[in-house]
Amino acid sequence: MVMEAPEPRKLSAILFTGIEGPGRDSWRDDALQQLLRDEHASLVRELLPRHGGREVKRLEDGFLLEFEGGPAAVDFGLELHCTLAARNGGVGAERRMVLRVGVHLGMVVHRDGDVFGEGVNLAARIEALARPGTLYVSETVARQVEGRLPKPPVRLGRGEMKNIRLPVAVYRIDPPERRNRVTLFSRMRSLLGRGEPAN
Numbered sequence: 102m103v104m105e106a107p108e109p110r111k112l113s114a115i116l117f118t119g120i121e122g123p124g125r126d127s128w129r130d131d132a133l134q135q136l137l138r139d140e141h142a143s144l145v146r147e148l149l150p151r152h153g154g155r156e157v158k159r160l161e162d163g164f165l166l167e168f169e170g171g172p173a174a175v176d177f178g179l180e181l182h183c184t185l186a187a188r189n190g191g192v193g194a195e196r197r198m199v200l201r202v203g204v205h206l207g208m209v210v211h212r213d214g215d216v217f218g219e220g221v222n223l224a225a226r227i228e229a230l231a232r233p234g235t236l237y238v239s240e241t242v243a244r245q246v247e248g249r250l251p252k253p254p255v256r257l258g259r260g261e262m263k264n265i266r267l268p269v270a271v272y273r274i275d276p277p278e279r280r281n282r283v284t285l286f287s288r289m290r291s292l293l294g295r296g297e298p299a300n
Contacts, residue, residue, distance in 0.1 A: 110208045114174040115220050117228035118163040119201040137198050152177035171206045171245035178202040178236045182276040203228025205239040240270040251277050
């Protein structure tokens, strides 16, 4: 009987993004939904190489991304939030969007271009928990970025966890306050290759 060799495992930072549309109601305009998803995809794919990340796959309302470590994933997530916030400053309310971002550093298995394992599952659960416009990370990621951010990560309390139990502590990282808004908006327009005047 031939025993199959175990699949190699690797320590990776897994990042999930999820789009939140304008308001709490579900989007009723399919064309608008697709437009926002495509703009999100353009931003992700433009910023990702700068942080050494890899696109594992595009999901319906977000992405599954892989990074070598927590700092690169957090830097990417914060730049994505800031760029998107600048973009929102130049469009009408109906076209604004925010993201939920979750990151976990854990062991994963690579198979046929995809990633599997507890590291992926926990990152997905953290992203689902994240408040729109913020970055939620596991404790291992929070420790890696300690001292590198303007404000330290904030550990979530029981109320913020909404009775959800995870095998890891979860921290919130808020994007830095927007400065030089005009510069950020100009940069975002350059990334997308098109601009739109503010309403």
